Amino acid sequence: MLQDFSRGLFTRNPVFVVLIGLCPALAVTVQFVNAVVLGACVTGALLCMGLSVSLLRNFIPANLRIPAVLIMLTALTTATDQLLKATAPVLSSRLGIYVPLIAVNCLILGRAGTFAFTHAPGRTVADALGMGGGFTLALGLIAFFRELIGSGTITFFPASGYGLIALPGLADSPAAVIAGPVGAFLTVGLLMGLFNVVRAVGNRRKAARRTSDDEGEGKTEGEAEGRTGP
Amino acid sequence: MNRADLRNLISPFWRLGVVAVAAAAVIVTVGLATGPVIEDRLARGEKELLRAAAGGLAPGERYAAFPLTMSRTGFAERILASCPDDEARRRISACYEILPDDTVGLKQGLPESDRTALSLLVSSIGYRNEGTVRAYYPVESSGSLTGFVLELSVRGFGGGMKLLAYFGRDGVVRNAVLAEEAGRGPWRERAKAVRLLGLFAGAKGREVPVTRESLTGAGADAVTGATVTFRGLGLALREGSRFAARMGGF
DSSP states (O other): OHHHHHIIIIITOTTTTSOOSHHHHHHSTTSHHHHHHHHHHHHHHHHHHHHHHHHTTTTSOGGGHHHHHHHHHHHHHHHHHHHHHHHOHHHHHHHGGGTGGGGGOHHHHHIIIIIHHHSOHHHHHHHHHHHHHHHHHHHHHHHHHHHHHHTSEEESSSSTTSSEEEOTTTTTSOOGGGGSHHHHHHHHHHHHHHHHHHHHHHHHHHHHHHHHHHHHHHHHHHHHHHHHOO | OOHHHHHHHHHHHHHHHHHHHHHHHHHHHHHHHHHHHHHHHHHHHHHHHHHHHTTTOOOOOOEEOOSBOOOSSTHHHHHHHHOOSHHHHTTHHHHTTOOTTOHHHHHHTSOHHHHHHHHHHHHTTOOBOOSSEEEEEEEEETTEEEEEEEEEEEEETTEEEEEEEEEETTOBEEEEEEEEESSOSHHHHHHHHTTGGGGGTTOBGGGSOOSGGGOOSTHHHHOOSOHHHHHHHHHHHHHHHHHHHHHHTO
């Protein structure tokens, strides 16, 4: 179960490794708070969808799982959008079309249509939390750098004036290109590269550790053989 | 086809139907719970914006602005003559039973003589509201009419915008707030930061700047880019100024 959770966060991160859900990752990451809220919405949708599909996997016929998932996801997204409009109208207007578009998010369709249909609720919840967490982490990182460099600010709360940190110097003359579409691609590309370098280094270390462990085990076996030999 | 085949054929559909009904129930439940909250919030937001536009005063009821309004001569004077007091003047469209937002209705609501006068005025020097002024809210202070908050439709670089602008009875721009913006982007934040709309305050009619070059003072340097938006705002405020001055009897 822990593996299901950590897979989405790092080894199969939806944005940096699997490259899905890139549309909102590019569009809403102008401000940190937007990215985190959209990430939370997607995580919530993944969780609800995963759980519902997993519980109903024996009820829904296999050949109708895509229409069933679409119907459930559309209802869930509409409900989320309405709730967001009622409770956080500023954020809702900032996120705009990207909340209703969760209904066709490849990440949720993919996880609900494949993993949840073949696994028990417990593992599905772990997978949804991992994938949602990984998505939120990626969006948060992209937005953090884009807002910091592109606007010279970091917005933690939607209401203006509160939760906004303006960096002296950078806020007066930010690199506005980073806040635009070109900056979105650049930031995603650079972070993706960095993420893959870290992963590669981690894998190499793991492999090296495994090799040394194997060698160690071989030596011990050899020594043991030597001691017990004629 | 035997009963078992029929059951196999129907089974997936009724199961999908159950899922669809459950999904619809979720949407209806959430809609019923959140609908009134959203409506209430929108109404309160609109009121707050109007109050902000009117500089703290509470604007009155909303009246839709009719596409063809008063001219400099003749028609305006006649309307104003039949609406001598402020109370009647602020509901000028009601004086002649003019149907708002409808040119045909406007003409039909007028007596025959005024219909002819209207046609003449529109074809000559008539003031024509092309749809920039969507609605007006009379603003009162100490029991007398001080001006109007106009709902203006602005064409900006990123799309349409809704502007709420407060004009004095003489058509002078007193204040303006951006109510809605279709094309979102850094411009909105920038406009807030430099108090762009404040740069128009005090101007009237053709004095309202529509190019950055015509700006003076410290604000001029702050307005960079967004030339189309700036021009759109300026033109809409000019239109609003003319409208407010006609409504105010100037």
